[in-house]
Amino acid sequence: MKADPFAQLKLLDVQELDSRLDLLRHQLATLPQTAELQALARSRTEVGDRARDAKIAVDDLTRAQKKADADVEQVKARRKRDQERIDQGLITNPKDLERMQHEMVSLDRRVGELEDTELEVMEQLEDAQRELDALTARLAEIDDKIQATTDSRTKVAGEVEEQLTKVADDRKVTASDMPTDLMALYEKLRGQKGGVGAAALRARRCGGCSLELNAADLGVIAKAPSDEVIRCEECSRILVRTSESGI
Ligand SMILES: [Zn+2]
Secondary structure (H helix, E strand, O other), rough: OOOHHHHHHHHHHHHHHHHHHHHHHHHHOOHHHHHHHHHHHHHHHHHHHHHHHHHHHHHHHHHHHHHHHHHHHHHHHHHHHHHHHHHHHOOHHHHHHHHHHHHHHHHHHHHHHHHHHHHHHHHHHHHHHHHHHHHHHHHHHHHHHHHHHHHHHHHHHHHHHHHHHHHHHHHHHHHOOOOOOHHHHHHHHHOOOOOOEEEEEEEEEEOOOOOOOOOHHHHHHOOOOOEEEEOOOOOEEEEEOOOOOOO
């Protein structure tokens, strides 16, 4: 292939701009904030699940506490009613009176048991509420971090995108009057060779694969017309001769 030596030199500029674009795109795809946000999302799910369970426990225990309160009140009311009947002298039959007094002893015991249960439920409810409060606070903390990290990512991504646009514009201008066949070869090689399709021959080395060319190859290159497109024997990239090529 033949190409104007100036176009060949310019291809190195295009390559440099393409490499910068690749780097910026990679930077954009691997922003540390993206990984941070993924980790935060995982934490949020985990803490959110625990908070949901804690809320269920609080709701269950709140219901249980209300029931325990009601149970205590119910037995207390019955005991009060019995006491009033006795106090008002409504129970005249000694047998009935004795039975009622027995019942009141048993009601007292029942109140004691129910109050123990009530206390136990209250303690469990306090523990569950504390757990829920802690998890809710943790969720708020995670949400703050997610917000801050999202803001930071937006800012950094914006800066990188701005650079991308600028470099892409430069690239467009630089590549605008390049020979089509040279560009096609370059693009093909770039796709095959990790983003580097053209390299300078500098100090007898290929800038693409770093191989030092032997004297025979250098001799051939030195004799080749300046518009001949040279390819590296080792990596087959386009090898551009410059003033620093050492030939
Ligand atoms: Zn090479």
